[in-house]
Amino acid sequence: MPDKEVPAYYSQWVSSECIPAILTGEMHAADDPRWAESGATSVEEYARWASHICGMACTKMLIEELRGERATLFELLDRSREVGGYVVSEAGIKGLYYRPLVQLLKEHHALNADVVEHVEAERLAIWLDEGHRVIASVHPTIRTPEQDPPQRGGHLVYLFGLDESGRLRYHNPSGLPGASQADVRLAPSVFARFFAGRGILIRRG
Numbered sequence: 001m002p003d004k005e006v007p008a009y010y011s012q013w014v015s016s017e018c019i020p021a022i023l024t025g026e027m028h029a030a031d032d033p034r035w036a037e038s039g040a041t042s043v044e045e046y047a048r049w050a051s052h053i054c055g056m057a058c059t060k061m062l063i064e065e066l067r068g069e070r071a072t073l074f075e076l077l078d079r080s081r082e083v084g085g086y087v088v089s090e091a092g093i094k095g096l097y098y099r100p101l102v103q104l105l106k107e108h109h110a111l112n113a114d115v116v117e118h119v120e121a122e123r124l125a126i127w128l129d130e131g132h133r134v135i136a137s138v139h140p141t142i143r144t145p146e147q148d149p150p151q152r153g154g155h156l157v158y159l160f161g162l163d164e165s166g167r168l169r170y171h172n173p174s175g176l177p178g179a180s181q182a183d184v185r186l187a188p189s190v191f192a193r194f195f196a197g198r199g200i201l202i203r204r205g
Helices: 016-024 043-052 054-067 073-082 098-109 121-129
Strands: 086-089 092-095 112-116 133-138 155-162 168-171 184-186 195-203
Touching: 043 073, 043 092, 054 073, 054 098, 054 133, 054 155, 073 086, 073 098, 098 112, 098 195, 121 133, 121 155, 121 168, 121 195
Parallel strands: none
Antiparallel strands: 086 092, 112 195, 133 155, 133 195, 155 168, 168 184
């Protein structure tokens, strides 16, 4: 995929340059100067949800790339909640659940999407080489791939292609600026250390 075809990048915290400070606790999400661009109705709503919407950032990148559709993170969040993609209770926020999101992608965006499970990282490379897209479950520490994760899964990234060396190309909604945010490239064997073997496959054509 030539560089000119790299899809637009969006992070789950609107000010992507602030992610390191937010992750370390030096900055609170409520202090994000661009929070209103998320579509949240208040800064409190934004701060409550921002750490949970990696899947909405992936969805935003997906529908803009494949459908040319623009939507805010919270517009997508509202649609996902309507179909059961998230469940909010006194215990907290649960989700993103894949099947409701697949329903949304099919019915609202006319995309050929399916939940996939028990997938090897090498299979991701085959799908990407065929022109498909994948929202994949990885451990959030994939932002520092030189380290070993404590487990797999818990975070979502948007895979959109391969490079000439066969490395997976993806956008990470909570990656580190200049290092692991946009057009990240990892060999399947490295990606596999973080990959939970599940996600959403979006077929093209």
